[in-house]
Amino acid sequence: MIRSNPFRFVVVALAALSLAACGINSVPTKEEAVNAQWANVQSAYQRRADLIPNLVSTVRAAAGSENQILDNVTSARARATSINITTEDLSNPAEFQRFQDAQNQLTQAMGQLRTVVEAYPQLQSQGRFADLMTAIEGSENQINVERIRYNEAVQDYNTEIRTFPSVIGAKLVHGAQAKVPFQASAGAQDAPDVDFGDAFEGGAQTGTPANDNAGQQPRQPAAAAN
Numbered sequence: 001m002i003r004s005n006p007f008r009f010v011v012v013a014l015a016a017l018s019l020a021a022c023g024i025n026s027v028p029t030k031e032e033a034v035n036a037q038w039a040n041v042q043s044a045y046q047r048r049a050d051l052i053p054n055l056v057s058t059v060r061a062a063a064g065s066e067n068q069i070l071d072n073v074t075s076a077r078a079r080a081t082s083i084n085i086t087t088e089d090l091s092n093p094a095e096f097q098r099f100q101d102a103q104n105q106l107t108q109a110m111g112q113l114r115t116v117v118e119a120y121p122q123l124q125s126q127g128r129f130a131d132l133m134t135a136i137e138g139s140e141n142q143i144n145v146e147r148i149r150y151n152e153a154v155q156d157y158n159t160e161i162r163t164f165p166s167v168i169g170a171k172l173v174h175g176a177q178a179k180v181p182f183q184a185s186a187g188a189q190d191a192p193d194v195d196f197g198d199a200f201e202g203g204a205q206t207g208t209p210a211n212d213n214a215g216q217q218p219r220q221p222a223a224a225a226n
Helices: 006-021 026-062 064-082 087-091 093-117 127-162 166-172 184-190 209-213
Strands: none
Touching (some): 026 093, 064 093, 087 093
């Protein structure tokens, strides 16, 4: 009868503990947390994008003279939804920046639209418009929440793959790369400007507040997602 060697079991147990301490399990676990949170970010952005066509249609029906603004919102939405970021792209700073720039443009366009509709009290009194604006503001708040959570997951993951002893497994076993977080302030400053041309010239009506908005900076939403 072959006797088991207790020393062998001790060695195996110590080896398993050493591998675990080197990030063999923790690195992929934290990466999956980042990927899962990114899916929540995408869902929040998609929710906003889904609401915009109905909002544009509602505003166009009551403020048809503001076609330039509405067309810019539609174009900004098309650009934002055309850039798809996969989980592999989360380690690609250039591709991630393209996504953030496009979303920033859409946020700016929505801010400009909010400024325009202030000149149309009859539009603001419509229940459908109010419901859409409430839904969009809610989606923008959710975008902010999910972005914060994503950044927290990224920070946790990036710290894990850069610190000892997890850095051993991260580099030698997983080939881990740092994930890109959202940079709200820098992204807002570097995002390309939305060119609204002469959309405000003439205003909605003679003598209405629409003319007073010309030349002013776009007002950002209270909880806009950059």
